[in-house]
Amino acid sequence: APALRPSRPRRGPAAPRQHQRGCPRSAPGLARLQRIGRRGGPGRSCCGAPAGDMGLEPLFQAWSYFRRRKFRECADVCSQLLERPPGEQVAGAGPRREAAAAWNLKTRALTEMVYVDEIDMDQEGIAEMILDENAIAQVARPGTSLKLPGTSQGGGPSPAVRPVTQSGRPITGFVRPSTQSGRPSTMEQAIRTPRTALTARPITSASGGYGRLGTASMLTNPDGPFINLSRLNLTKYAQKPKLAKALFEYIFHHENDVKNALDLAALATEHAQFKDWWWKVQIGKCYYRLGLYREAEKQFKSALKQQDMVDTILYLAKVYLRLDQPVTALNLFKQGLDRFPGEVTLICGIARIYEEMNNISSAAEYYKDVLKQDNTHVEAIACIGSNHFYSDQPEIALRFYRRLLQMGVYNCQLFNNLGLCCFYAQQYDMTLSSFERALFLAENEEETADVWYNLGHVAVGIGDLNLAYQCFKLTLVNNNDYAEAYNNLAVLEMRKGHTEQARALLQTASSLAPHMYEPHFNVAILSEKVGDLQRSYTAAQKSEEAFPGHVDTQQLIKQLKEHFAML
């Protein structure tokens, strides 16, 4: 993984809109930069000389490997050490302290190999959303909940300019786990929610994702698991704090066995007479995964009383966000900033919450604060860049993206965004070459589809409708769930006068992405033109539902109503 916040971009600026009466196209989408969770160290490195040709102590060798994050080698040396006294695998049982030390080291090495910062993990499955008992009010007051995107208080751009996600939030500049899925309100909606080709089904339960992360570890141990959890006497280990902490992390991160981890942590915190904040945080983490948010909150709060730690604050804020109390989380972050001034993760947390609450200007402020503390922060740069792009300042956005490029971010999404910015900033010479590079760097069909989609916009912009048509077709070849492309293709078909084809395409678009207002509105226009007023009216109403502030829709509805009144 590259340095700092490695990042994946997100879908880029989407379509320019036609402002004559009639068919708007979906906005172009800036690709979202994404973050890769911090993973364990590099794999097996080539320069691992076998231990001790100069008589290095094997345990020391393993310890040194661990410090250099050569976990594979470390685990191998430890395994050899553990095999030496036969039948003495149980740590701390015999008089051999070395065995215990090697066991501990191997446990830690195996954990580090699959370690992903728990704070970055956030997936909400259907089960979590539907069986959510923590909701306080069914209808939250505006500005206090993440569930209702609400109208933008911070003067954010309208969906006409900036594409929105399923749940109606403007798309951010950076892919984070929680930005990927909207929060459906009913079971039916959750199941019906269209998925991309990559994930055919919604995540049914969060534990699935964790399990998959964990299975990586199974491959590394052909002889079966290193520690057999079912035979473990947790009470015994809980009384040995030095072993217990490593064991807990192993069970939690490597085995993903939250229940056993929780048992161990509960015993250990009791043994520590509830004086060790670390155990409380771990119990909180377990509770969080089990969906017991209130209990997790108690543990984290109690831990914070004992010792102020950045991680604890982040965990607690995560709990509040899951409980849908963004304002509490904001306050917590701000208190945290008093204690740890200038902590980037806290400021960034605030910015993300503001962004999710649709308060774009505050979010931008905080992202700027992040850059003051850490000017290599990719997420902040990407988010500010996309903000500028969607607020019609492509030149400034271009500078932010160029900075990312100079810093060494080199991927499809970035070039995609650069290409779009160049186009809108009227630097036509760079546009096509950027897109060319983006296509060259695209790693999967989804990315290729994004690039072709944006190329289609460029083609529309220069008036080459044939090229545009083919670009959108290519988008669909690469990703046949691309609702925006269907919509735009329909607009092109409509221009050619192929009404029926346009209608079919629009229908596909609206069934793929019911949250987009464009297909509905286009259907309304189309039906109105052919005289099918009833259908036009229903479509217009759907469009208004998706985007209440759309002036053209309102006008159309008004006109239709007059028409009906006349009849």
Next chain:
Amino acid sequence: MSLFKARDWWSTIIGEKEEFDQGCLCVADVDNSGSGQDKVIVGSYKGYLRIFNPHPVKPGDEVQPEDLLLEVQLREPVLQVEVGKFVSGTEGLHLAVLHCRKLCVYAVSGTQGNVEHGNQYQIKLMYEHNLQRTACNMTYGPFGGVKGRDLICIQSMDGMLMLFEQESYAFGRFLPGFLLPGPLAYSSRTDSFITVSSCQQVESYKYQVLAFATDADERQDTEQQKLSSGKRLAVDWVLNIGEQALDICVVSFNQGVSSVFVLGERNFFCLKDNGQIRFMKKLDYSPSCFIPYCSVQEGTINTLIANHSKMLNVYQDVTLKWATQLPCIPVSVKVANFQDLKGVIVTLSDDGHLQCSYLGTDPSLFQAPKVDSREINYEEMNAEMKELQKIIREATKTQDVLPESEKQRDVTVTAEVSPNLDEESQAIDSEVKAGAVPSVTVKVTIQSRVTAQKPSLAVCVQAPLAVTCDQFVFGDLEPDSSETVVLSVFLRENCCPSELEGTCMVSYNIPTGIPRVAQCNFSLPLKLICFPTQPSKAANHKLTIDTNKPPISFVTIFPDFVDPSEGDQANVLGFEFLTGSKTTLLASKTSQRYRIQSDQLEDLWLVTKELIHRLQVHFKKQNCKDFACTFSGSIPLQEYFELIDRHFELRLNAERFQELLSERAVQFRAIERRLLTRFKDKTPAPLQHLDTLLEGTFREVIALADAAEENQASMFQAFAKLKSATHLVITLISLWQKLSTDQVAILEATFLPLAEDTQELGWEETVDAAISYLLRTCLSKSSKEQALTLSSQLSMPKDTSRLKKNITLFCDRLAKGGRLSLGTDSVTQQAAVMPGGCATIPESDLEERTIIPGSTAMFSSNGQITKQKSKP
């Protein structure tokens, strides 16, 4: 990721396949030259000790041979090198080298030569200590506040701190609760050792306390004693940081304020003397090493932190001041002063890449690699583009057009039904209660004139009939080859089929990849589902079919049912269906009539159809063209309505079951939710029989589901009967009104729109809508009726009275001479009565035009449009 790269001032790669770690790098003026010029001392796990004096002529130069002052191979791996005042009686700097089981202190001295490359350096062993235990790392300093000399403290792998007062061994102490060694540092301000234990705590031990604790060497026999000795070793302070640490540094730049810096695996801490956190920073990368190097601004301390992403970050407290890229991952970083250059960053990677660098401001921008671009040949590209566009145009042109003509069928499929039933029945899993279920063999042949790729054959018959195998997949067919498969058809479910027909369908790809389909139909013999039996005289339902020819003996037309021994005068024939019901066929001896009678209306259908069919075939054979059947009795609507009601009732039941099921499911979820809260509760509360309720609801859900399934099965049977009856009614109506084939087709489309009926879209509403449409268009009496608009949504009706009324009305209108047609005359009629203000929808005209290709019709409808348009 950064804009900048560490500018290479001097660098070299040491040794081959040697390993280095944190302790292997040290920077000091080790030869006491007094010039203030630091030397770089590097030890390796291979036992090499090297001293460098970097002085490049210009930055980035190659290494000069004289830069390497000294290289010796020691016998043991070098774990750590430190420089300090280790020899008594002198304040000069000496070099301490830590091996696994030995500590050596050397003096390094140089002799000036005449020219630069003539300088000679050597090391001289001052003293050495053999260690009882495997060493891990060491620290040094003026322990106990001694002036002018440094003492050494070595941490062993098993947790003993061994203290050496220069040439003599002072004492050893075990650390309590030790498991794995952590980093070790000495704080001179508080005179204490600071380490991070396996409990993930920063621990501080006073030197005084260590000195006065029980001597570990005397009491190390057993674990127990060691622990007890450890207990007496009291900790000064403890801070739980919740992670393992990589390194500890104690620095004090501002007078009076000293800080303990701890580099954890995920966070970076700065602690006060008393172990409180001054500040901390969460790192979003994996750090590898660090060094706090100076204080630029009052009250803040600058730190270099290198990480495993090959970056070196400069922090002022927690603010990132600079980030720079390194060529490799360093395991150790130091800051040194050379010649005229102060503050050079010295880094060492674990494979021996030693680099001295500085933070240049000229950015080393990331150069995106060139996309491999071809020489552009415009002519070729133009030609290729044209070619491609041609292909695209071709593809888009032929996309929606139907395959050319039926004559040039590439693949034909034929089905041949064997005239006799199988001798040995092939029926499997039949639910029919009758003793033996017969089956009939169908031979399907596929003939191909071209290459057909991946052909697959599907044979389908309407349930309750079934085939032994309904899917066949073949290998690619060569041109002019054929495939034959044999299968059997039999009655599977215990009800009577409404039609005795089946379909074969072959799907295949032609070599260009376009998928194609070929199909054929086949009809099955009546014998498959019934057998001759004794005729019965009495029956509930009777139909009489009139013909215009004298009656034919059943021996002639039903040879397969009549026993020839009965003679040719057989005019009564009995059929018994496999399901058990009976139908009797009577031929009048005198008049030209046939009578069909049965207890069930639906059972009449198949026999009636067979009779008419066989009569037609028979007369065709005799070249008698004016044969016709008629029906003059009244249509048995009342009996038909009973069947409709029965079917509708079952649909209502199904709906009720569905509602109940969803109610119970909601209840189930609600109970689940309550139980969940109960279980989540910290204090266990009684369940208050919620579990019983849950189980009860679960049972109810299952029972309801079972009932719904049963209902579905009987609904399927009812629908089959309804279909049979409908076929019968259609036939009777067409015989009664002597309808043409086109009209019969309309009638069939009206009454049998669905292959299957479902809860959402059922037979009743569809037929109702179709009949209402016909009543309003071609069968309408007045223009007033036509103006009514149709409701766009089909939904299940509340009862069937409207449908019955419509069917009755439909028959009435037909009787009064209504003509069934969808022709343009009705459209013109309709258009004429449209109110003038409302223009016709052009789109629907388009549709009409495509449906009816008649040229006269086209003309009239076109004329209509122009007229319409000129109106407003």
